[in-house]
Amino acid sequence: xxxxxxxxxxxxxxxxxxxxxxxxxxxxxxxxxxxxxxxxxxxxxxxxxxxxxxxxxxxxxxxxxxxxxxxxxxxxxxxxxxxxxxxxxxxxxxxxxxxxxxxxxxxxxxxxxxxxxxxxxxxxxxxxxxxxxxxxxxxxxxxxxxxxxxxxxxxxxxxxxxxxxxxxxxxxxxxxxxxxxxxxxxxxxxxxxxxxxxxxxxxxxxxxxxxxxxxxxxxxxxxxxxxxxxxxxxxxxxxxxxxxxxxxxxxxxxxx
Amino acid sequence: xxxxxxxxxxxxxxxxxxxxxxxxxxxxxxxxxxxxxxxxxxxxxxxxxxxxxxxxxxxxxxxxxxxxxxxxxxxxxxxxxxxxxxxxxxxxxxxxxxxxxxxxxxxxxxxxxxxxxxxxxxxxxxxxxxxxxxxxxxxxxxxxxxxxxxxxxxxxxxxxxxxxxxxxxxxxxxxxxxxxxxxxxxxxxxxxxxxxxxxxxxxxxxxxxxxxxxxxxxxxxxxxxxxxxxxxxxxxxxxxxxxxxxxxxxxxxxxxxxxxxxxxxxxxxxxxxxxxxxxxx
Numbered sequence: 001x002x003x004x005x006x007x008x009x010x011x012x013x014x015x016x017x018x019x020x021x022x023x024x025x026x027x028x029x030x031x032x033x034x035x036x037x038x039x040x041x042x043x044x045x046x047x048x049x050x051x052x053x054x055x056x057x058x059x060x061x062x063x064x065x066x067x068x069x070x071x072x073x074x075x076x077x078x079x080x081x082x083x084x085x086x087x088x089x090x091x092x093x094x095x096x097x098x099x100x101x102x103x104x105x106x107x108x109x110x111x112x113x114x115x116x117x118x119x120x121x122x123x124x125x126x127x128x129x130x131x132x133x134x135x136x137x138x139x140x141x142x143x144x145x146x147x148x149x150x151x152x153x154x155x156x157x158x159x160x161x162x163x164x165x166x167x168x169x170x171x172x173x174x175x176x177x178x179x180x181x182x183x184x185x186x187x188x189x190x191x192x193x194x195x196x197x198x199x200x201x202x203x204x205x206x207x208x209x210x211x212x213x214x215x216x217x218x219x220x221x222x223x224x225x226x227x228x229x230x231x232x233x234x235x236x237x238x239x240x241x242x243x244x245x246x247x248x249x250x251x252x253x254x255x256x
Numbered sequence: 257x258x259x260x261x262x263x264x265x266x267x268x269x270x271x272x273x274x275x276x277x278x279x280x281x282x283x284x285x286x287x288x289x290x291x292x293x294x295x296x297x298x299x300x301x302x303x304x305x306x307x308x309x310x311x312x313x314x315x316x317x318x319x320x321x322x323x324x325x326x327x328x329x330x331x332x333x334x335x336x337x338x339x340x341x342x343x344x345x346x347x348x349x350x351x352x353x354x355x356x357x358x359x360x361x362x363x364x365x366x367x368x369x370x371x372x373x374x375x376x377x378x379x380x381x382x383x384x385x386x387x388x389x390x391x392x393x394x395x396x397x398x399x400x401x402x403x404x405x406x407x408x409x410x411x412x413x414x415x416x417x418x419x420x421x422x423x424x425x426x427x428x429x430x431x432x433x434x435x436x437x438x439x440x441x442x443x444x445x446x447x448x449x450x451x452x453x454x455x456x457x458x459x460x461x462x463x464x465x466x467x468x469x470x471x472x473x474x475x476x477x478x479x480x481x482x483x484x485x486x487x488x489x490x491x492x493x494x495x496x497x498x499x500x501x502x503x504x505x506x507x508x509x510x511x512x513x514x515x516x517x518x519x520x521x522x523x524x525x526x527x528x529x530x531x532x533x534x535x536x537x
Contacts, residue, residue: 064436139532
């Protein structure tokens with residue numbers, strides 16, 4: 001598996017990317033001339049007020065939306081639709097209720113034409129990695145919210161993507177589960193050596209996980225800000241430098 | 257093993273033998289209680305009927321005793337006459353039901369998926385659905401004659417629509433977020449249909465099957481009241497004309513039994529196929 005890993009790149013480049021929607025017949029600009037490079041293996045967090053376009057940006061990267069102008073490139077190739085090198089984790093776990101945990105985790109690989117035996121084998125590995133080995137025969141309705149989200153994470157990891165796109169993945173979880181899941185995400189990101197793009201509205205989550213934080217402005221004439229987080233991992237939320245970063249981010253949103 | 261079973265086995269492993277025995281008694285006690293609360297009223301009604309008829313509180317010529325009905329039922333079945341009627345009736349409603357299943361499920365799946373087909377067929381469908389099948393029965397007789405064909409067709413017609421509409425709504429109500437998830441993993445349209453839409457629609461299809469099975473028996477009786485010389489529905493009418501009232505009630509009991517049986521069979525199949533769904537519990 002090691003040689004496969006070294007071939008993975010997972011670089012993202014955005015060039016003058018713009019996207020607007022029509023709301024009641026009037027165009028509403030969501031992303032305007034965005035330029036950004038995401039390095040291979042990096043964890044980039046995208047934060048911003050609602051309506052700042054962070055989810056739209058993620059959906060463009062996933063290939064679920066197309067940009068009006070400009071380009072999104074992955075490993076130098078323009079994004080034209082969904083792709084094998086990417087996996088998406090949504091705010092809801094989106095599990096198929098008629099499949100067991102194992103069936104759900106193997107689903108992505110099976111859809112991609114992997115032989116079911118091999119798919120199950122790889123699925124078991126990732127189910128263990130997210131700590132659900134005892135629950136592989138359980139059905140989604142028997143799982144708690146945090147467990148269901150872990151299943152979604154395992155399903156995404158099973159296809160061994162270069163880039164993991166996460167759309168507020170922990171947004172629906174309670175505070176305690178959220179903290180545990182942030183630790184897990186950080187560990188898995190390091191172990192799997194995957195590029196992660198994380199959309200979140202939780203500034204602390206962004207600081208805990210990200211190498212850089214992209215702040216998307218709500219006013220489209222303002223330019224986005226990119227803040228590098230230079231802290232050793234795993235990060236300590238109570239440490240002075242962490243707190244200073246937090247204040248800096250809060251100031252960006254006009255809060256103190 | 258489901259999680260609930262897991263919990264239960266943990267409880268059991270922890271308990272002593274006597275605790276297990278207590279648990280067993282308690283559970284069989286609740287089972288008996290459950291059975292009584294479910295069927296007690298039915299038994300009471302039958303007992304009251306029997307008492308009222310034998311004591312002469314109601315006219316036994318109109319309401320014969322439950323015993324007389326059961327004996328008529330036994331005579332009919334052991335003599336084979338009622339068995340013939342059951343076979344003929346089952347063949348009529350079964351053929352019609354099978355025809356409805358074969359047409360409605362594929363058509364419903366297609367209509368639920370392809371908006372243009374649904375838009376084109378919907379007005380016709382709504383019109384047909386709102387027209388009583390019984391009102392159309394004379395038309396079917398004119399077209400198909402008074403034989404088997406018109407009987408089967410009127411049942412088919414009435415069973416088609418509940419199943420078709422449930423199948424369509426089942427397909428349309430499949431969570432679009434699940435479809436998007438499958439697409440993100442690169443699923444083709446066909447794979448999305450096979451692995452997400454179809455299994456997601458199964459509980460709703462079962463609702464349609466149960467509605468249709470009930471309708472099939474309902475229409476069976478109506479169709480057998482005109483121009484039939486065999487069948488349970490015919491037997492209800494015929495026994496009444498000949499003033500064989502116990503036989504009439506026996507035929508009605510058989511109808512009720514057939515209805516219960518077909519519903520239980522479908523519920524059983526539904527539980528097997530949709531264990532994951534809340535609707536099956």
